[in-house]
Amino acid sequence: xxxxxxxxxxxxxxxxxxxxxxxxxxxxxxxxxxxxxxxxxxxxxxxxxxxxxxxxxxxxxxxxxxxxxxxxxxxxxxxxxxxxxxxxxxxxxxxxxxxxxxxxxxxxxxxxxxxxxxxxxxxxxxxxxxxxxxxxxxxxxxxxxxxxxxxxxxxxxxxxxxxxxxxxxxxxxxxxxxxxxxxxxxxxxxxxxxxxxxxxxxxxxxxxxxxxxxxxxxxxxxxxxxxxxxxxxxxxxxxxxxxxxxxxxxxxxxxxxxxxxxxxxxxxxxxxxxxxxxxxxxxxxxxxxxxxxxxxxxxxxxxxxxxxxxxxxxxxxxxx
Amino acid sequence: xxxxxxxxxxxxxxxxxxxxxxxxxxxxxxxxxxxxxxxxxxxxxxxxxxxxxxxxxxxxxxxxxxxxxxxxxxxxxxxxxxxxxxxxxxxxxxxxxxxxxxxxxxxxxxxxxxxxxxxxxxxxxxxxxxxxxxxxxxxxxxxxxxxxxxxxxxxxxxxxxxxxxxxxxxxxxxxxxxxxxxxxxxxxxxxxxxxxxxxxxxxxxxxxxxxxxxxxxxxxxxxxxxxxxxxxxxxxxxxxxxxxxxxxxx
Numbered sequence: 001x002x003x004x005x006x007x008x009x010x011x012x013x014x015x016x017x018x019x020x021x022x023x024x025x026x027x028x029x030x031x032x033x034x035x036x037x038x039x040x041x042x043x044x045x046x047x048x049x050x051x052x053x054x055x056x057x058x059x060x061x062x063x064x065x066x067x068x069x070x071x072x073x074x075x076x077x078x079x080x081x082x083x084x085x086x087x088x089x090x091x092x093x094x095x096x097x098x099x100x101x102x103x104x105x106x107x108x109x110x111x112x113x114x115x116x117x118x119x120x121x122x123x124x125x126x127x128x129x130x131x132x133x134x135x136x137x138x139x140x141x142x143x144x145x146x147x148x149x150x151x152x153x154x155x156x157x158x159x160x161x162x163x164x165x166x167x168x169x170x171x172x173x174x175x176x177x178x179x180x181x182x183x184x185x186x187x188x189x190x191x192x193x194x195x196x197x198x199x200x201x202x203x204x205x206x207x208x209x210x211x212x213x214x215x216x217x218x219x220x221x222x223x224x225x226x227x228x229x230x231x232x233x234x235x236x237x238x239x240x241x242x243x244x245x246x247x248x249x250x251x252x253x254x255x256x257x258x259x260x261x262x263x264x265x266x267x268x269x270x271x272x273x274x275x276x277x278x279x280x281x282x283x284x285x286x287x288x289x290x291x292x293x294x295x296x297x298x299x300x301x302x303x304x305x306x307x308x309x310x311x312x313x314x315x316x317x318x319x320x
Numbered sequence: 321x322x323x324x325x326x327x328x329x330x331x332x333x334x335x336x337x338x339x340x341x342x343x344x345x346x347x348x349x350x351x352x353x354x355x356x357x358x359x360x361x362x363x364x365x366x367x368x369x370x371x372x373x374x375x376x377x378x379x380x381x382x383x384x385x386x387x388x389x390x391x392x393x394x395x396x397x398x399x400x401x402x403x404x405x406x407x408x409x410x411x412x413x414x415x416x417x418x419x420x421x422x423x424x425x426x427x428x429x430x431x432x433x434x435x436x437x438x439x440x441x442x443x444x445x446x447x448x449x450x451x452x453x454x455x456x457x458x459x460x461x462x463x464x465x466x467x468x469x470x471x472x473x474x475x476x477x478x479x480x481x482x483x484x485x486x487x488x489x490x491x492x493x494x495x496x497x498x499x500x501x502x503x504x505x506x507x508x509x510x511x512x513x514x515x516x517x518x519x520x521x522x523x524x525x526x527x528x529x530x531x532x533x534x535x536x537x538x539x540x541x542x543x544x545x546x547x548x549x550x551x552x553x554x555x556x557x558x559x560x561x562x563x564x565x566x567x568x569x570x
Contacts, residue, residue: 056412081414092409094401096336105332109325109413137339138404153409 001161001193002032002055004066009050009059024050026217027064032195037187039208040197043308047217048197049089052165056086069161082110085154089165091146092153093138099149100125100134107156117156124152128182144175148182162186164196168203180206202301205229213311220311232306234259235276237283239297240268246292253286276300325415329423337427347390347431351382351439358504359446369506375448380458380530381503383436384523387466390432392494394424394470395477395486402481417565421474425561428470429463436462451536458530461550465526468557475564501527522549
């Protein structure tokens with residue numbers, strides 16, 4: 001469905017009088033089979049969106065070639081556009097416009113007749129839980145509704161291949177989980193191939209058959225989410241204690257169940273623990289027995305940051 | 321396909337515009353205010369300005385002002401749409417890029433057509449008398465001019481992508497153009513140096529030509545220059561606009 005070799009993109013920027021060349025994507029090879037859901041995982045600025053924009057004909061590659069949905073990117077961009085759906089990070093509907101008609105107009109720009117586009121849009125509104133929102137201005141929809149409307153825009157012409165750029169960024173957990181169901185349905189019910197970008201590991205985990213990790217414009221890993229996560233074993237449990245005297249006892253208690261070395265940073269003690277949430281009650285009881293005064297404790301699922309740390313040996317900051 | 325795409329974009333833009341009736345009312349009110357509150361000042365001056373009817377001087381100026389100012393600020397709406405992701409969403413469809421621009425421009429020209437028609441109609445109520453045929457041709461020239469300005473306005477919006485920069489550039493352009501093109505008062509009463517300066521402003525020639533047409537003087541150098549400049553500007557405007565919409569990073 002996607003076959004790209006050596007796809008690269010450079011940007012020319014001017015810094016004062018000096019001209020600088022910034023390599024956003026440094027030659028990536030991508031192969032996506034029909035019916036696959038593939039995630040593109042990486043920090044902001046890693047080259048995810050640039051790659052996506054190249055694959056969706058919005059940006060011309062500096063070098064490399066690709067066939068997308070069966071057509072050559074360079075020579076048949078219009079054919080590519082006809083066969084793909086693209087849900088961009090920034091949305092796709094005008095705030096002032098009415099939700100339903102935005103989807104109909106969008107469908108018509110793909111050459112679909114008005115009646116057919118309307119029927120298809122109504123069907124999508126049903127499938128994406130947008131019932132009753134047809135005549136509402138887009139700006140009155142909630143974040144999750146607006147995102148589902150974007151997905152309806154991307155699906156109105158029944159594309160074989162759908163690109164989703166950061167589909168759940170900025171949504172609350174409930175809306176995210178709900179959207180995941182809809183994204184899985186794209187394949188289960190419509191047989192679409194899905195290529196999405198994300199910087200959440202749990203999202204990649206929930207949705208993708210395969211994840212490609214991109215950093216500095218190069219793909220550093222391509223594997224199943226489980227295999228990637230196995231490289232980072234366990235959740236991060238971090239606790240802080242009230243006074244210096246308790247640090248050693250707390251570290252010892254945590255070390256008993258940890259799968260990694262315990263790190264101590266002042267009054268903050270952390271380590272990786274398999275299934276952090278479930279081991280928390282036992283851990284707290286053990287800490288209590290050791291007379292450790294805990295001021296806070298939290299458990300965090302492995303994130304891209306953790307996978308990144310393992311893959312590249314350095315950390316990255318999320319959400320910047 | 322091209323005309324169909326243009327129409328789809330045009331209809332969508334019109335529908336969105338009609339959902340903001342307040343803006344349409346303000347757009348209609350402005351020329352009416354000029355006509356009602358500034359027109360009477362010109363009436364006693366008409367003979368000194370070399371005209372028998374003050375409104376054949378004034379209404380053409382207002383029409384051109386409407387064509388320029390109504391169209392130059394279209395970029396603001398486009399920046400909002402760009403931020404909402406609409407432009408990118410439209411650019412992944414197979415639709416022609418030129419249609420994405422032209423559909424929008426047509427909506428703006430339609431809006432200026434309605435406002436201009438009201439302006440000329442009201443002009444008659446205030447005492448405008450002249451050649452009807454000339455008025456139609458003059459109005460048509462103004463609408464072609466607004467096509468050029470709207471295209472350039474969209475190109476500017478899509479290039480700058482910031483309301484603040486657009487406001488600075490648009491205001492920077494409009495004030496000198498307003499003062500140097502004799503929109504409010506004809507440049508014929510200006511001192512020589514100011515007249516010479518204004519000769520470099522294409523809009524001045526267009527305003528003069530349309531004034532000739534309103535009076536019924538069809539075969540003047542002014543009319544010829546107005547047509548030449550309108551054609552040059554519309555070609556330049558559409559070229560810049562199309563180029564910007566086609567550009568890959570837009």
